[in-house]
Amino acid sequence: MIVEKLLLHVLIVLAPVLLYSFFFESRKIGKSPYFLGILYGISASLCMYFAYYDIGLYWDLRYVPLVLAIFYGGPVSGIITLVLLLITRTLMDTNTLVFAYISAAAACSVPFLMRNYFLNANPRKRIYISIIAGFWPAFVQLLILLAYMYVRGSETADHLDHSLLVYISIFGCMQIGGVVLAAILNEAIIERNLMKDEIRRSEKQHTLGELAASIAHEVRNPLTVVKGFLQLMEGEDERHKNYYPLILSELARAEHIISDYLNFAKPEFKKLETFSIAELVVDLSLLLNPYALKEGITLFHSIDSDAEMTTDRNQLKQALINIMKNAIEATPKGGRVSIKLFPEEDQAKIIVRDTGLGMSKEQLSNIGSLFFSTKEQGTGLGTMVSIRIIESMGGKVEYASKLNKGTKVSVTLPLNKLADEEKV
Ligand code: ADP
Numbered sequence: 256m257i258v259e260k261l262l263l264h265v266l267i268v269l270a271p272v273l274l275y276s277f278f279f280e281s282r283k284i285g286k287s288p289y290f291l292g293i294l295y296g297i298s299a300s301l302c303m304y305f306a307y308y309d310i311g312l313y314w315d316l317r318y319v320p321l322v323l324a325i326f327y328g329g330p331v332s333g334i335i336t337l338v339l340l341l342i343t344r345t346l347m348d349t350n351t352l353v354f355a356y357i358s359a360a361a362a363c364s365v366p367f368l369m370r371n372y373f374l375n376a377n378p379r380k381r382i383y384i385s386i387i388a389g390f391w392p393a394f395v396q397l398l399i400l401l402a403y404m405y406v407r408g409s410e411t412a413d414h415l416d417h418s419l420l421v422y423i424s425i426f427g428c429m430q431i432g433g434v435v436l437a438a439i440l441n442e443a444i445i446e447r448n449l450m451k452d453e454i455r456r457s458e459k460q461h462t463l464g465e466l467a468a469s470i471a472h473e474v475r476n477p478l479t480v481v482k483g484f485l486q487l488m489e490g491e492d493e494r495h496k497n498y499y500p501l502i503l504s505e506l507a508r509a510e511h512i513i514s515d516y517l518n519f520a521k522p523e524f525k526k527l528e529t530f531s532i533a534e535l536v537v538d539l540s541l542l543l544n545p546y547a548l549k550e551g552i553t554l555f556h557s558i559d560s561d562a563e564m565t566t567d568r569n570q571l572k573q574a575l576i577n578i579m580k581n582a583i584e585a586t587p588k589g590g591r592v593s594i595k596l597f598p599e600e601d602q603a604k605i606i607v608r609d610t611g612l613g614m615s616k617e618q619l620s621n622i623g624s625l626f627f628s629t630k631e632q633g634t635g636l637g638t639m640v641s642i643r644i645i646e647s648m649g650g651k652v653e654y655a656s657k658l659n660k661g662t663k664v665s666v667t668l669p670l671n672k673l674a675d676e677e678k679v
Pocket residue numbers: 577581582583585609611612613614618622627628629630632633634635636637638639661662
């Protein structure tokens with residue numbers, strides 16, 4: 256029976272995913288596209304080996320591992336799987352080889368084309384994409400079959416018509432089912448890994464945060480005393496008069512860094528107030544305009560929202576200043592930095608865009624990690640603090656960047672959500 260065979264194939268198709276998750280996921284080999292390609296290739300070959308043969312064709316789920324290899328392993332894995340699949344097919348049977356080759360090439364074309372789209376989609380969307388990718392080979396199979404019958408001449412047309420329809424629909428359903436099941440499993444594995452990383456990251460940050468906070472606290476007090484005495488001496492000590500402004504400004508810098516640390520360790524929302532975000536953005540723009548002008552950069556703002564938010568205004572301002580300052584610092588003379596505010600569903604969205612240096616993929620993945628800085632005088636605290644503050648407000652910060660093109664920072668803020676929580 257075709258159904259039994261295809262059920263066996265579903266098992267064969269799921270095997271690489273399960274094997275991967277149990278044995279190879281945390282090993283180095285698990286990340287290799289060659290290894291994944293071979294794993295899926297074996298699975299595709301096994302599908303063919305246990306194929307159901309009728310109407311002059313092999314009915315099997317060989318394309319499911321192929322689709323999975325392309326989506327989850329990448330182009331290299333996809334090509335390896337395809338090659339293994341074609342070798343097996345050639346060794347098994349040299350009849351109708353042309354059809355097998357054409358259908359394999361056609362079947363993997365759409366997944367290859369959709370791969371970029373797939374990579375950028377969220378997990379739910381990815382599963383929908385898998386449905387389309389699973390449907391496509393079945394459709395190709397149908398076309399190939401029709402072509403094959405046309406070439407062969409349909410001598411037993413009545414018999415064929417009936418079983419063909421049944422076969423095609425069973426085959427199509429199984430194919431989609433197989434891809435979707437495997438995609439769901441794969442997505443679960445990916446999510447579990449992301450969660451593990453996140454837990455590890457937050458644990459590390461927590462420890463660092465505690466440490467930073469205790470040290471910063473201890474250092475701040477002597478610093479205040481030193482600053483006080485220096486200010487007293489400034490008026491009296493004529494000999495070193497010129498040094499004092501420098502000493503004091505360096506002290507102020509140290510204080511600033513320390514307060515950043517403390518903020519990072521535990522953003523405190525001291526004074527909750529309800530304010531218009533639009534006004535805040537205008538304020539920011541006015542505040543940073545002189546700095547931008549000094550750097551030879553034009554600052555734009557556009558506002559399309561009268562939303563209000565209840566939170567610590569100064570903290571939010573600090574968070575946005577850090578982001579905008581980074582944008583200005585990353586932009587060479589003559590460039591532009593824009594800040595845009597607009598509503599999105601029941602949230603406010605702020606987009607800070609610059610035409611600056613941008614970041615490489617690696618830098619982008621480091622953004623938000625403590626002490627990550629590419630600047631000579633950088634502290635690697637600004638973004639971290641901004642992200643912490645905004646996340647503590649229930650918001651979200653996302654970075655998108657292209658090297659030498661510029662960076663886009665999207666800040667999503669919940670409107671007055673904090674106020675509601677506060678009341679509960
Ligand atoms: P710092 O500004 O002291 O280096 P931040 O935490 O503010 O520390 O930023 C960390 C790093 O992130 C920067 O050194 C820079 O490499 C990168 N970065 C942040 N924002 C941008 C941006 N808009 N464009 C390019 N790089 C950026």
